[in-house]
Amino acid sequence: MINIDSFFIRLNPTNMKKVYVVTVGMIISLVVFITCKPDEVDPPPLPANKPPVAKAGMDTSITLASCNSSGNLVLDGSASFDPEGSSIAYLWTFISGANVGNANLSDNKSPRPAVLYLKPGQYKIELIVTDARGVSAKDTVTVNVIGSTVNGYDLDLTINGSYHFDNNYEDCYYYYPCIYYDLSYINNATGSHSSLGTISFYGYEDADTATASDVHNTTFGLYSGGNNGPSVYGTASINFKKLYQSGGGSFTGTFTPSNGSALNCDPNIFRNITPLSVIGTLNATTNTITLNIKGKIYF
Amino acid sequence: MKTDKKISRQFALIIITVLIGGTIYLGFTPSGKFLNKSESQLQNSFSLLCKDVTSLPMPFQKGYVLAYQREVPGIITVLDVNGNLVWSYKSEHAGFKMVSFTRNHTFLCITGTKDNDIGYGNAIVELSLGGDTLLNLKKGQNDFQQFIHHEIFLNEKDQIVTLTREEKIFDLSQAGGSKKDTVVGDGIVVFNKNGQQLWKWTVFDTLNPLNDKEILNHKKDWMHANSISLDKDGNYLVSFYNNGQVWKINSMTGGVIWKFGKDGDFDIPYNSIFHQAHAAHINNKGWLMLFDNGADKKRSRSLAFAIDTISKRAEPVIESWVPPSMYSDRMGSSYLVSDTTLLICLSRHKTICLTNLAGDFLWELTNKDMMSYRAEFIPGERLTPYLNK
Numbered sequence: 001m002i003n004i005d006s007f008f009i010r011l012n013p014t015n016m017k018k019v020y021v022v023t024v025g026m027i028i029s030l031v032v033f034i035t036c037k038p039d040e041v042d043p044p045p046l047p048a049n050k051p052p053v054a055k056a057g058m059d060t061s062i063t064l065a066s067c068n069s070s071g072n073l074v075l076d077g078s079a080s081f082d083p084e085g086s087s088i089a090y091l092w093t094f095i096s097g098a099n100v101g102n103a104n105l106s107d108n109k110s111p112r113p114a115v116l117y118l119k120p121g122q123y124k125i126e127l128i129v130t131d132a133r134g135v136s137a138k139d140t141v142t143v144n145v146i147g148s149t150v151n152g153y154d155l156d157l158t159i160n161g162s163y164h165f166d167n168n169y170e171d172c173y174y175y176y177p178c179i180y181y182d183l184s185y186i187n188n189a190t191g192s193h194s195s196l197g198t199i200s201f202y203g204y205e206d207a208d209t210a211t212a213s214d215v216h217n218t219t220f221g222l223y224s225g226g227n228n229g230p231s232v233y234g235t236a237s238i239n240f241k242k243l244y245q246s247g248g249g250s251f252t253g254t255f256t257p258s259n260g261s262a263l264n265c266d267p268n269i270f271r272n273i274t275p276l277s278v279i280g281t282l283n284a285t286t287n288t289i290t291l292n293i294k295g296k297i298y299f
Numbered sequence: 300m301k302t303d304k305k306i307s308r309q310f311a312l313i314i315i316t317v318l319i320g321g322t323i324y325l326g327f328t329p330s331g332k333f334l335n336k337s338e339s340q341l342q343n344s345f346s347l348l349c350k351d352v353t354s355l356p357m358p359f360q361k362g363y364v365l366a367y368q369r370e371v372p373g374i375i376t377v378l379d380v381n382g383n384l385v386w387s388y389k390s391e392h393a394g395f396k397m398v399s400f401t402r403n404h405t406f407l408c409i410t411g412t413k414d415n416d417i418g419y420g421n422a423i424v425e426l427s428l429g430g431d432t433l434l435n436l437k438k439g440q441n442d443f444q445q446f447i448h449h450e451i452f453l454n455e456k457d458q459i460v461t462l463t464r465e466e467k468i469f470d471l472s473q474a475g476g477s478k479k480d481t482v483v484g485d486g487i488v489v490f491n492k493n494g495q496q497l498w499k500w501t502v503f504d505t506l507n508p509l510n511d512k513e514i515l516n517h518k519k520d521w522m523h524a525n526s527i528s529l530d531k532d533g534n535y536l537v538s539f540y541n542n543g544q545v546w547k548i549n550s551m552t553g554g555v556i557w558k559f560g561k562d563g564d565f566d567i568p569y570n571s572i573f574h575q576a577h578a579a580h581i582n583n584k585g586w587l588m589l590f591d592n593g594a595d596k597k598r599s600r601s602l603a604f605a606i607d608t609i610s611k612r613a614e615p616v617i618e619s620w621v622p623p624s625m626y627s628d629r630m631g632s633s634y635l636v637s638d639t640t641l642l643i644c645l646s647r648h649k650t651i652c653l654t655n656l657a658g659d660f661l662w663e664l665t666n667k668d669m670m671s672y673r674a675e676f677i678p679g680e681r682l683t684p685y686l687n688k
Contacts, residue, residue, distance in 0.1 A: 067570075069618060072639075072656055102586070102605045102616045106638040114639055116656070117616050172417070187624045202623035204597040219597040227620045227658030233596040259596060263570045 049133050052088050055079040056127035056141035063146040064120065066230045066261035066299070070102075071118035071145050077127045078111040080139075086132040095140065097123030120147035148230070150265040152298050153193065155276065159201045161189020163282060163289040165244050168209055182207040184218075184240040186289055196224045196299070201291070207241045216241060220255050222297065230299035232260035234270075240282065248284030252277075255293065262298040269298050338384065341374070347382030348663040355380065355661060356637035359653060361679035364642065364664065365406075366651060366671035367395040371413045374669065375406060375426075377677065382664055385686060388426060396420040400677050401453045404428055404685045409451050409461065418672075419446040423459060423490075428685055434492055442496035445486070449672075450527045458497060459490040462524050462537075465501045469508055476515050482508045485524035487535060487548070500553040517541065528580040538579035538589060543572075545579040545589065557608065559587065564611050571615040573602055578632035578673055586616055590633040590643065597626050601633035601641050619658045621645060632673040644674035 057076040064071050075092065082088050092108040103123060106114040115125065123143040130136040164185040172178035186203035193199050200223055207216035216239055223231035238253035254275035262269045276295035283289070352360060360380045368374040373394040377386040393410035396418060401407050405427055411420035423443070425434035436443055445463040454460050463486035471480035486501035502522050508514050511521070523540040530536050534556060535548040544560035557564045561572050573591035582588040588603040603617035619641055621627070630646035640661065641654050651674040653662035 067568075070616060102584075102614065104584075104638075116638060119614075200623070202597070204623075204626070219595075221596060221598060221623060223620075227622055228618070228656075231598075231620075233598070259570070261570055264568045267569050 049135055050083040051135045052082040052129045052131045052137050053080060054127050054129045054137040054139035056139040059142040061144040061146060064148045065225055065228060067148050067264035069228060072114060072116050073143065074112055074114050075125065075141060076112050080129045082131045088129045088131050091128045093126050095124045095126045097121055115143065118143065118145045120145050148265065150262045150269060150298050152296050153195060154296055155193065155293050157191040157193060157199060157293045159189045159191035159291045159293065161186050161201065161289055163287045180209050182209050182241050184244065199224045203236060203240065205240050214242065224299065230261040232257045232297050232299065234258045238278065243282050244284050248282040250281045252279045254278060257297060338387065341387060342384050344668050345378065345382050345664060345666045349661065352380050355653065356640055358637045358678060359640060363677040363682055364651060365398060365400055365675040365677055366669065367398045368669045369394045369396050369417055369672055373410060378664065386428065388430060393422065397449055397451050397672060399452045400675060405433060407451050407453060409447055419448045419464060421446060423451065436494045441494035443490060443494040449525045454529065459492065460527065461488060462486065462527055463488045465503065467503050471514060474514050480518060482514065482518045482521055484521045487527060487537065500548060504553055505555050526578050530581055536579050538576040540575045543574050543576060545576060545587065565606060565613045566611060567613045568615060571602060571618060577630060582635045588633065588635060590631045592628050592631060593626065594628050598623055599627045599631065601643060603635065617656060619654060619656050621658060625650065630672050634676050636676050642674060642676045644671055646670050646672060
């Protein structure tokens with residue numbers, strides 16, 4: 001048996017819906033909302049429509065973390081409004097700067113879209129808001145993206161971290177047959193610099209267990225400002241494995257930067273660079289390490 | 300009311316709610332097979348770290364992650380944003396070396412038994428969402444005579460494209476080897492579903508291993524191709540771990556169109572030159588994207604380049620590092636999801652994560668028992684409608 005009922009609901013002065021409820025036995029119900037034309041429902045006279053107000057947010061500048069990086073930021077047009085209180089539609093478009101690199105807008109119909117992949121340059125982005133009656137207003141926001149430059153920093157950095165050692169690390173997941181090596185790893189190591197703030201450090205050493213000469217290869221890295229911040233990488237002269245196996249203690253050595261984010265600003269930046277001097281202590285009981293690094297680095 | 304029987308077509312907004320039997324059906328039942336380990340055990344082996352899944356991009360919330368186990372027993376898993384298994388399959392006899400979800404809503408797999416090298420397989424299996432084996436081609440059948448490895452997918456003609464292990468005899472006596480020395484390289488093969496070879500290319504067509512000064516050290520796995528994908532023009536992109544390059548190869552003639560990476564054809568900013576690459580592909584923005592293992596720096600990152608194939612210039616568009624503690628020297632993948640996030644497989648850490656472009660972890664799925672070679676994102680619309688059929 002099919003039964004159809006209907007009634008009107010008024011959501012606001014301009015939006016009235018007729019609701020049909022269709023019931024087929026006890027099993028299927030259809031609820032149909034039909035928006036009626038104003039003249040079909042004898043609406044009250046509408047007040048004069050005021051245009052919406054577009055607010056694209058404050059002009060802003062960002063500085064890229066390194067010569068290699070691109071910038072991202074979120075625009076905020078959520079302060080835009082319609083004086084009558086109706087909902088508004090958003091549309092963001094580049095009016096200049098779209099051809100700078102590969103910048104683009106993610107979800108450009110959102111009140112708060114992301115602007116992605118910004119390279120150095122100036123971007124002007126227009127926001128158009130449109131109210132329910134199709135009246136629009138616009139505003140523009142300017143984003144200045146400032147490229148990074150190479151800066152030298154004098155370090156006298158004390159770093160504390162944890163040390164891990166894996167004797168005869170068995171690597172069977174990739175190699176067949178399995179290969180073995182000793183793995184040293186310095187992790188969760190940070191220090192503080194007056195200009196750069198927190199600097200993270202890591203060291204990674206793999207040593208060949210198959211040879212008496214104990215071939216080892218130690219890589220270190222320093223970076224600041226989160227995972228994608230400026231960075232320096234290089235090799236370390238310290239054999240952490242031997243130090244650990246001999247019970248730990250103090251050590252001295254050098255870190256030689258050979259690679260890092262500054263390379264894209266100046267490809268020769270790490271040539272003939274003076275190695276950083278390092279002194280430290282490895283506690284083989286607590287598996288902790290302290291390092292003091294001195295010298296000049298370039299981010 | 301004069302409009303009782305009028306319907307405005309121009310402004311009509313119709314919302315239809317269908318209630319069937321008084322219930323709303325939102326769930327689905329995992330399908331597939333479990334031979335030993337129970338479904339709940341498998342589910343419990345995953346742990347998810349995520350502050351708020353509702354803050355993740357909507358396509359990721361609605362989509363799925365495909366991960367699998369290469370060792371025996373092989374396991375394929377498909378998980379939703381909450382880390383719940385929605386589909387799984389287990390084989391006691393073979394590991395899943397590589398699994399791709401096809402446009403036919405099937406899983407195409409390279410499988411390998413225990414006696415195989417971890418990355419290599421000796422069978423091609425296609426599974427339906429119902430867990431049925433649609434295809435089982437074994438090495439030795441028809442033209443399928445080589446080990447296959449690292450990648451498999453269906454092309455537009457439903458042909459199977461995969462990488463092969465190729466052996467060729469060379470006189471390496473000048474380099475200190477023997478007069479009849481074997482060099483192991485890579486190939487591309489296209490099979491039909493009967494295992495008949497339709498097209499083939501090998502790296503020996505292009506490069507002479509005698510020009511490699513270190514060939515004695517490299518001869519057991521000279522180039523180590525580890526991914527192949529289709530460019531938008533239908534040609535192949537192949538990444539090689541050992542030389543850190545991605546090659547574009549003409550899918551008709553086999554000619555190398557360009558080489559991208561260290562010592563390649565493109566001008567790449569120095570610090571964006573990658574050292575080892577995995578899962579090289581063209582993403583939905585048209586950028587060449589890959590996971591850089593970063594064995595030189597002991598740091599891994601996601602990279603995407605806007606490349607100009609005329610001027611041969613490459614602009615790094617995405618460079619997103621993972622923390623040093625998550626350095627993954629082998630395997631792995633990174634895919635752009637919804638413009639602003641990256642789905643990264645950090646194989647060595649048995650971790651799959653969603654990060655923002657700044658490298659912050661937004662969603663982290665780990666399984667201490669499973670080291671997936673790659674993690675593929677499956678958009679919801681490609682899988683949800685088919686899960687219960």
